[in-house]
Amino acid sequence: MDYNYIPISNLQLLLSVLLIFITGLVSALFKLGLLKSLLWGTVRAFFQLTLIGYALTFIFKNNQIYIIVPILLLMSFVASREASKRVERAPQRPLIISFVALTASTFVVGTLVVGLIIQPKPLFTAQVVIPIFGMILGNSMNGIALSLDRMYSEIHANVHQVEQLLIMGATPWEAVEEYMKRAVKAGMTPIINSLMVVGLVSVPGMMTGQILAGMNPRDAARYQFVVMVMIAAAVAIGCLIMVGLSYKKLFTEDMALVEAIRKN
Amino acid sequence: MSHLFSFCDIVMKFDIGKQPLMVSGFVNAGDVLVVTGPSGAGKSTLLRILCRLIAPAEGTMYLQGIEARQIMPQEWRRRVHYVPQKPALFEGTVEENLHRPFALSAVSKEIVFDRNAAVQYLKAMDLSPQIMEQRAFTLSGGEAARVALLRTLLLQPQILLLDEPTAALDDETRRSVMSIVSRWVEETNDRAIIMVSHNRDDLSELPGVRKIMIQGTVLTSQTKQNLTMSKGEADGL
Numbered sequence: 001m002d003y004n005y006i007p008i009s010n011l012q013l014l015l016s017v018l019l020i021f022i023t024g025l026v027s028a029l030f031k032l033g034l035l036k037s038l039l040w041g042t043v044r045a046f047f048q049l050t051l052i053g054y055a056l057t058f059i060f061k062n063n064q065i066y067i068i069v070p071i072l073l074l075m076s077f078v079a080s081r082e083a084s085k086r087v088e089r090a091p092q093r094p095l096i097i098s099f100v101a102l103t104a105s106t107f108v109v110g111t112l113v114v115g116l117i118i119q120p121k122p123l124f125t126a127q128v129v130i131p132i133f134g135m136i137l138g139n140s141m142n143g144i145a146l147s148l149d150r151m152y153s154e155i156h157a158n159v160h161q162v163e164q165l166l167i168m169g170a171t172p173w174e175a176v177e178e179y180m181k182r183a184v185k186a187g188m189t190p191i192i193n194s195l196m197v198v199g200l201v202s203v204p205g206m207m208t209g210q211i212l213a214g215m216n217p218r219d220a221a222r223y224q225f226v227v228m229v230m231i232a233a234a235v236a237i238g239c240l241i242m243v244g245l246s247y248k249k250l251f252t253e254d255m256a257l258v259e260a261i262r263k264n
Numbered sequence: 265m266s267h268l269f270s271f272c273d274i275v276m277k278f279d280i281g282k283q284p285l286m287v288s289g290f291v292n293a294g295d296v297l298v299v300t301g302p303s304g305a306g307k308s309t310l311l312r313i314l315c316r317l318i319a320p321a322e323g324t325m326y327l328q329g330i331e332a333r334q335i336m337p338q339e340w341r342r343r344v345h346y347v348p349q350k351p352a353l354f355e356g357t358v359e360e361n362l363h364r365p366f367a368l369s370a371v372s373k374e375i376v377f378d379r380n381a382a383v384q385y386l387k388a389m390d391l392s393p394q395i396m397e398q399r400a401f402t403l404s405g406g407e408a409a410r411v412a413l414l415r416t417l418l419l420q421p422q423i424l425l426l427d428e429p430t431a432a433l434d435d436e437t438r439r440s441v442m443s444i445v446s447r448w449v450e451e452t453n454d455r456a457i458i459m460v461s462h463n464r465d466d467l468s469e470l471p472g473v474r475k476i477m478i479q480g481t482v483l484t485s486q487t488k489q490n491l492t493m494s495k496g497e498a499d500g501l
Contacts, residue, residue: 164352167315168365168419169342255337256317 005214017042060127068126072133076103079137083145089152091260097245101144105238106136113230135206135227136234139191143235144242147187151246154179155261163257172251180243187239191232198228266329268292268456269344269423274313274323276306284321291423291456294449299460307460308349311425314458315346327422328454338370345421349428351412358403359396362415375420385414388444390437405432410441417448424449426459430466442466 008016020042027034059067080098087094110133114120120128155162158179165175173180198204199221203211206227210220250261270290277284285306291297299307312318314325316337325332327344335343342365353361359382366377383393389410395403403411409432416424429445430438449455459466 160350160352161354163317164348164354165364165368166317166337167341167346167348168368168415169338169370170368171338171370174368252319254316254319256319 006212056126056130059130063122063124063126065124068124068129071130072106073103075134075137076106079141080144083141083148086145087148087152089156090148091258092249094148094242094246094249097242097249098144098148100245101238101242102137102140104241105140105234106133108237109230109234110136113226117226132227132230136231139231140234140238143187143191144238146190147183147239147242148246150186151180151183151243154182155250159257159261163262166256172247172255176247176250180247184236184239184243187242188232188235191228191235195228195232198224204228266326268295268454269325269327269458271314271325272323274310274325275321276309276313277321278306278309286323288323289458291458293453293456296446296449296457296459299458300462308427311346311427311458311460314423315341315344315425317341317346336370338368339374342371342374342419343421344423344425345416345419346425347413347416347427347429349431351409351415353400353403353408353412356400357396358398358400358411361400361411362396362418365415365419371419378418382414382418385417385444388440389414390440406434406437409433410437413441413445417444422454422456424455424457424459426457426461428460428462430461430463438463438466 020038024035024038026032027038059071077099080095080102083102084090084093084095084098110129113132114129115123118128118132155176162175162179166172204224204227207217207220207224210223211217215223250258252258267290270288272288273286274288275284275286282304287310289297299310301307309318313320316332325344327335327340332340354364356364362382363377365371366375382396386393386395391407391410395407395411400408400411409429413429424445426445430441433441445457449457
């Protein structure tokens with residue numbers, strides 16, 4: 001069987017805009033007030049994707065490490081901004097912690113996957129590195145955002161218990177350990193659930209993309225498996241780093257809860 | 265001679281609109297120091313500072329002559345132990361709650377859980393030993409307060425910081441609890457109590473209220489004035 005890549009022409013692209021009308025119709029019918037956002041979102045998506053298409057073409061063509069690494073760092077920064085923005089009850093927006101957790105987990109797992117599993121030649125091939133790192137970042141971002149949010153919710157809900165443990169002689173870690181574990185679990189649960197149902201409920205986006213691009217589905221499935229386990233590992237590492245860095249910020253030098261947590 | 269426990273020129277700062285307060289005091293073995301004052305005066309804040317849950321703006325504390333900073337906070341809090349007005353209990357049975365502190369690294373190095381002592385205290389507090397099997401979250405307010413006090417006493421603190429310990433108790437239970445506390449402070453020669461209480465009857469149950477020494481000063485931006493939560497007021501109790 002022959003697998004061929006089918007390009008999308010300008011006309012076909014224009015036809016896809018018809019789908020926006022369906023979404024708009026639903027919004028208008030139920031007076032959801034989403035029309036403006038939908039239009040703005042569509043325009044943004046079109047230009048952002050077009051721009052990234054050209055940018056990636058340029059980057060892949062040049063394939064220079066001094067271009068690739070700053071781009072990866074920029075992607076990390078944008079992802080960490082997004083992850084920290086979703087955390088509602090943190091005394092301070094945990095931007096730096098998110099950035100460290102996301103960047104470290106993405107670079108560790110991404111390097112392992114590219115260097116040991118995929119092994120492109122040359123090793124630092126932008127066409128491989130950027131999509132792989134991007135996928136890790138996108139998923140870790142969700143995991144870390146969930147984990148951060150859960151961590152602060154748990155601490156706020158159990159502030160008396162945490163303080164009671166401190167009174168009894170607990171170290172800061174002993175006082176919050178239970179809640180930190182729940183936070184890590186919350187971050188990791190979606191990807192573990194995805195591992196359970198992948199291929200049964202849905203064909204994942206990357207695998208779909210590869211199949212549409214002409215790859216043999218068996219090979220696409222192998223890639224998808226690598227991607228799934230790599231994301232799970234990155235989420236686990238990211239959540240661990242995030243929790244390890246965050247919990248200390250809940251306490252003063254004297255190992256008591258900081259005022260912002262105590263009084264909130 | 266150094267006191268068993270002392271706090272010197274502790275400055276408490278409050279939210280906007282209230283002047284900072286400076287207090288000093290000490291207790292020796294067998295002493296019961298009662299902190300009084302109107303609601304919102306900073307009595308609970310003082311107890312929380314003394315067990316290092318809040319850092320004072322200024323001032324320092326000494327336990328047996330050793331400055332607070334020289335003792336790890338975990339060790340300090342076990343020895344200078346605070347019992348809040350509403351102590352938190354954890355999921356699980358009463359016995360699991362009593363065990364909980366003994367699983368902590370700083371505590372397990374020093375002492376082990378003494379079940380016999382727990383049973384003795386339960387009986388003295390008018391609680392049946394069978395309560396050990398009961399889920400902690402099903403206890404009444406009075407039972408929970410006594411279980412929390414028992415958990416504290418098993419930790420063998422030296423300085424007990426009690427924040428209205430009998431507020432949730434009926435008259436009879438209040439008397440038995442205060443009697444246990446008064447016996448506890450006299451059992452060995454290295455224990456003392458600092459207590460916030462609005463209940464004058466609590467003090468009548470404490471034959472060991474031998475010394476009440478607390479001085480307070482309101483700090484204004486310019487001057488220092490003598491104040492309120494003072495020796496005189498406490499002596500009058």
